[in-house]
Amino acid sequence: MKIPSPRQLAKVNDELREAQAELVTTARRAGMAEIATNVLHNVGNVLNSVNVSAQVLFDKVQTSKGPGVAKVVQLLKEHPDDLGDFISSDPKGRALPDYLGKLADALATEQQAMIAELTQLSRRVDHIKDIVATQQSYAGYSSVLEPGLLRELVEDVVRISGVSLVRHKVTLVQELNDIPMMSLDKHKVLQILVNLINNAKQALVSVTDRPSHITLRLKAVDDTRVRIEVEDNGEGISAENLTRVFEHGFTTRPDGHGFGLHSCILAAHEMGGDLTVQSAGPGKGALFALELPITLVPGQSQKAATR
Numbered sequence: 001m002k003i004p005s006p007r008q009l010a011k012v013n014d015e016l017r018e019a020q021a022e023l024v025t026t027a028r029r030a031g032m033a034e035i036a037t038n039v040l041h042n043v044g045n046v047l048n049s050v051n052v053s054a055q056v057l058f059d060k061v062q063t064s065k066g067p068g069v070a071k072v073v074q075l076l077k078e079h080p081d082d083l084g085d086f087i088s089s090d091p092k093g094r095a096l097p098d099y100l101g102k103l104a105d106a107l108a109t110e111q112q113a114m115i116a117e118l119t120q121l122s123r124r125v126d127h128i129k130d131i132v133a134t135q136q137s138y139a140g141y142s143s144v145l146e147p148g149l150l151r152e153l154v155e156d157v158v159r160i161s162g163v164s165l166v167r168h169k170v171t172l173v174q175e176l177n178d179i180p181m182m183s184l185d186k187h188k189v190l191q192i193l194v195n196l197i198n199n200a201k202q203a204l205v206s207v208t209d210r211p212s213h214i215t216l217r218l219k220a221v222d223d224t225r226v227r228i229e230v231e232d233n234g235e236g237i238s239a240e241n242l243t244r245v246f247e248h249g250f251t252t253r254p255d256g257h258g259f260g261l262h263s264c265i266l267a268a269h270e271m272g273g274d275l276t277v278q279s280a281g282p283g284k285g286a287l288f289a290l291e292l293p294i295t296l297v298p299g300q301s302q303k304a305a306t307r
């Protein structure tokens with residue numbers, strides 16, 4: 001075999017580096033795609049209820065008693081010269097005050113129902129705005145460190161994942177401690193947590209013999225490290241797969257890609273942190289833990305930092 005020249009080696013090396021960079025980009029895109037899918041899914045769910053509200057309102061307007069007023073006006077117009085007599089003597093006229101009273105009641109009830117429905121509708125539209133705004137505050141964001149509160153970020157994750165958790169009948173337990181303001185790559189942390197929650201949700205799909213739980217924990221390990229745990233009581237992971245779940249392309253799901261956890265662990269390492277997994281085995285649930293260094297914001301007083 002011919003020994004490659006240093007130049008050839010350098011070229012191969014360059015190519016490998018390029019390929020690796022491409023893989024990292026692909027993995028990161030897969031992670032972001034997962035977030036986008038989640039947002040669309042959540043918006044889609046809320047849009048369904050918006051549609052229902054719109055239909056209810058449409059039906060109410062269509063069956064409204066409102067046109068009854070026009071009938072009364074028509075009746076009164078038919079008696080321009082003997083309105084008094086009509087109301088006091090004619091059976092139709094004498095029924096009018098009673099009819100008007102009932103009409104007023106019916107219209108008031110209708111109005112109440114429509115206000116209630118419109119309130120729901122506008123609440124749902126606000127909800128959509130929230131979901132989109134939360135997503136936008138993270139979009140197009142590449143490795144920027146900014147001061148932030150991890151607890152707020154975790155709460156954003158809950159908002160992004162919340163609606164679909166309710167739909168999947170998963171109880172989300174939150175045990176969140178306050179962590180001092182720290183330097184954060186919010187986009188990376190969000191991407192990791194959304195991925196972990198999605199995986200947990202998928203691991204709970206096959207569980208039918210017990211209530212499904214996902215527990216989110218946020219706590220300081222010591223003064224220098226913080227730990228975020230996503231635990232589920234789902235299908236669990238076998239000992240042999242425990243070492244493989246972070247591999248690029250490793251998946252046990254028919255529609256899986258195996259990019260999610262790989263992109264998560266890359267992002268964790270880029271932040272100087274780590275992502276680990278524990279599971280007592282198949283059927284025993286899984287616990288993913290993201291540990292990050294607590295990098296206090298430079299120039300910030302300790303008082304503000306521990307706020």
Ligand SMILES: Nc1ncnc2c1ncn2[C@@H]1O[C@H](COP(=O)(O)OP(=O)(O)O)[C@@H](O)[C@H]1O
Binds near residue numbers: 199
């Ligand atoms: N919470 C979990 N419980 C059980 N298995 C999990 C969990 N999260 C991940 N896994 C396993 O790790 C594999 C890789 O996950 P991931 O990288 O997100 O890719 P994908 O979701 O496309 O399969 C999954 O197919 C599954 O076997």
Ligand SMILES: [Mg+2]
Binds near residue numbers: 195198199260261
């Ligand atoms: Mg996944």
